[in-house]
Amino acid sequence: MPIAKPADTAHPIHPLLRERWSPRAFAMKAVEREKLLSLLEAGRWAASCANEQSWAFVVATADDHAGFATMMGCLTAGNQVWCAHAPVLMLSFARTHFAARGVPNRHHMHDVGQFAANMAIQAVAQGLVIHQMAGIVADRIRETYAVPDGYEPCTAIAIGYHGELADLPNDEQRAKEQAARTRKPLGDFVFGGKFGDTSPLVG
Numbered sequence: 314m315p316i317a318k319p320a321d322t323a324h325p326i327h328p329l330l331r332e333r334w335s336p337r338a339f340a341m342k343a344v345e346r347e348k349l350l351s352l353l354e355a356g357r358w359a360a361s362c363a364n365e366q367s368w369a370f371v372v373a374t375a376d377d378h379a380g381f382a383t384m385m386g387c388l389t390a391g392n393q394v395w396c397a398h399a400p401v402l403m404l405s406f407a408r409t410h411f412a413a414r415g416v417p418n419r420h421h422m423h424d425v426g427q428f429a430a431n432m433a434i435q436a437v438a439q440g441l442v443i444h445q446m447a448g449i450v451a452d453r454i455r456e457t458y459a460v461p462d463g464y465e466p467c468t469a470i471a472i473g474y475h476g477e478l479a480d481l482p483n484d485e486q487r488a489k490e491q492a493a494r495t496r497k498p499l500g501d502f503v504f505g506g507k508f509g510d511t512s513p514l515v516g
């Protein structure tokens with residue numbers, strides 16, 4: 314059975330949020346095109362600064378062996394280890410400037426993150442999992458995919474059906490798959506009055 318790691322919440326949250334986590338084990342099962350399209354559609358309806366939708370993606374599915382291998386080659390070694398069985402990989406990009414005015418958009422990465430968060434929750438609703446990665450080789454991505462100036466490689470995202478411990482290549486990865494999920498308490502980062510002073514709302 315795939316491992317469930319529901320969030321141990323201090324306050325009630327929606328079940329889709331509670332169930333989401335970032336597994337490394339993927340089942341050897343392709344993701345249906347309609348489900349993949351729904352994930353992207355969920356992201357498409359994310360909020361973004363001035364509705365700039367400053368996101369872009371390159372997608373590779375495992376049935377395209379060459380394309381998939383090329384994208385794998387753009388991940389750091391630590392991520393390649395567990396990603397090998399993921400049926401879908403994506404690279405995300407952020408446009409750094411507002412399209413019309415050409416001035417910097419300070420929230421470009423933030424908006425791509427909103428897209429990814431929407432996808433992550435849609436994935437849970439569809440019985441899928443996603444795992445986002447900062448461990449990418451940005452310069453290789455720029456060269457490999459002829460990324461135009463003004464776009465910044467942001468993350469890689471592995472998508473698929475959750476697998477079992479046996480789907481992982483070694484004990485280190487199996488230990489990570491089983492490790493407890495932890496979070497700081499709200500009081501550590503929700504402030505009132507001055508930055509650093511815990512808000513009475515959460516204190």
Ligand SMILES: Cc1cc2nc3c(=O)[nH]c(=O)nc-3n(C[C@H](O)[C@H](O)[C@H](O)COP(=O)(O)O)c2cc1C
Pocket residue numbers: 333334335336392444445446447448449468494
């Ligand atoms: C922007 C971003 C970058 C991440 N980079 C990596 C990564 O390179 N490799 C990895 O294994 N996990 C990566 N993760 C997954 C995080 O480690 C994970 O989300 C975090 O530990 C919380 O665990 P949870 O998602 O299971 O709640 C990344 C997540 C995000 C949102």
